[in-house]
Amino acid sequence: MPNHVIHKQPPKDNKSTAVTKEDVARAAGVSHITVSRVINTPDKVAPTTRKKVESFIAKMGYIPNLLAGGLASKRTRIIAAIVPTIGHSIFAETIRGLSEQLASQGYQLLLGQSNYSETEETALIEAFIGRRVDGIVLTGTQHTARARQRLKAAAIPVVETWDLSDKPIDMLVGFSNYDAGFAMGEHLKQQGYRHIAFVGGEDPRGVARLAGLTAALKKSRIKTPVHIAVQLGTFLQRGRQSMIEILDNHPQTDAVFFSNDVLAAGALMECQKRKRRVPEDIALCGFADLEIAREITPAITTVKIDSFHIGHTAAQMLLATLNNRPVPEVICDLGFTVIPRQST
Amino acid sequence: MPNHVIHKQPPKDNKSTAVTKEDVARAAGVSHITVSRVINTPDKVAPTTRKKVESFIAKMGYIPNLLAGGLASKRTRIIAAIVPTIGHSIFAETIRGLSEQLASQGYQLLLGQSNYSETEETALIEAFIGRRVDGIVLTGTQHTARARQRLKAAAIPVVETWDLSDKPIDMLVGFSNYDAGFAMGEHLKQQGYRHIAFVGGEDPRGVARLAGLTAALKKSRIKTPVHIAVQLGTFLQRGRQSMIEILDNHPQTDAVFFSNDVLAAGALMECQKRKRRVPEDIALCGFADLEIAREITPAITTVKIDSFHIGHTAAQMLLATLNNRPVPEVICDLGFTVIPRQST
DNA sequence: GTGAAAGCGCTAACAC
């Protein structure tokens, strides 16, 4: 049993055994610059030389030190992205779109999680700038003054996402959360609902959706929605809890707009448990068009947004900029669609 | 409207405006090494000097170049982790456990996604080694020979997770997927089920769970479970589809073990749609103890594992090793618990 | 097509 054993590889074996460009060059009988060229610009090396060097690279298990390369060339081929939370499905598709597009060009993604905190976001931005990432993707348009200033000073391309703004830091791809909330308000009105509640967090995008919803209702002189604030955390449970609160404290409510589909699904589960019929007794709708909204019964009305495309476009903008190509649209509005389903 | 505008910051303004350690040192009237010490070992600098330097750092917006630092010191304070997929909840908690523990020590997490492919995993490992990460966390114990060899040559600490193995590459934290499958088999038997199906992917951990389940059934001379292989992808839908297949093609089935709770939830939704009672007509159980298993009605029997703790422990092992502290247990079995709920 | 020299911004080791 190999327990209680001191780890045998001292991490600081300073005379590191790592194979270097020099080693390969020496073995292959060329200068180190040739090895460099074989890796970066193979066309500029004679085929014979290239073959020989390549075989030594493989044989010796040489892995170029990207730290040194980045330091010398001032390009790391790393793009950083900051999302409020990884591991909840909302932003997963954006990350996927981002990383797929970046990988296709040999870039890697450094991922950070801000926990919906502007301060944490700022700290991450500083750390990423310290690592000399080639570009940064941010969620939302709200950032600390310090973050904006750092980003400006670093002079690297930035893409803000998941919202719209007149004056982005640099580039922007998203949709109007306000308009999306407004559109859902119109949908609910048109379906005849008059006592509407909104369940969502304090994050800027949720706030914008609520503002849009409120405006739509006000337009028709329907009273301002009841606002149930949810803590961050496990969404199904939060959705359930807010549903309990609505049923208990706001029994006249006939429709609830949730800031995401998982919250709505949790609420639906609570309704089913309490034998409230959806949508007959109370209507529910969500946001983002996640899988659960489609698959649960009754299927949940939602606002479809193209999360994957946001990531994809952000990556394209960055790559264009990094290759000195013009970016056709510095502000890119991807829009949204209300998807009526059985739950309303 | 600022559309159709060429991006105005050429990314390659080579005479970079970035503030350097030298600049700060010059402004503060000290040598650059003093600036370095203010950042890395503030105690070794006279308070007066420190205050002065710090104020200049803040004033000039100096951000240390971690690339250069890493190159010189041979420590990047980056830990890489590779999971089969980000954005599905299964590994999310492990990532959270990892990044929380790492952040507390000033380390950052570089995240990679292998898409359940050993080849992609190997490519990521090579890229990460090229970036000179200080340590690597891997999912599972199955890796290409090339990956093992690279890892060995790089001589960095490695933690494998989410499974058990006699001879890990280096360190290991997980639980026995085989035993977990076996335990669920025992539970199903004890509940009186005799016609059991298994739904899961081709990944090594799913295969191990199936093997354990099969062994438990064989022990009591119950026939080998029907195995429905699921493609990767959107789990609710896959769960639903496999349920359809089971109901249509294997109608005698009285219990189904799903390789994760989301699959089981999808199957449950299909049962409800078809008015099959769970567990009376057919029993379902899942794996991982995700939120959805707890919240859906009926609640789904599952195998609880401590995903967060896996990440947390992996980080601790790595940090201990990097600080030349002994690691108490090089192989750490966190175990699991079968949680019986209404669905069986 | 290939090589030599210089330097990216930092830290380690040793001096003062």
Added chain:
DNA sequence: GTGTTAGCGCTTTCAC
């Protein structure tokens, strides 16, 4: 406490 010197492993520029 603080400074000096010498690289870390690579890319860039320019020469051959």
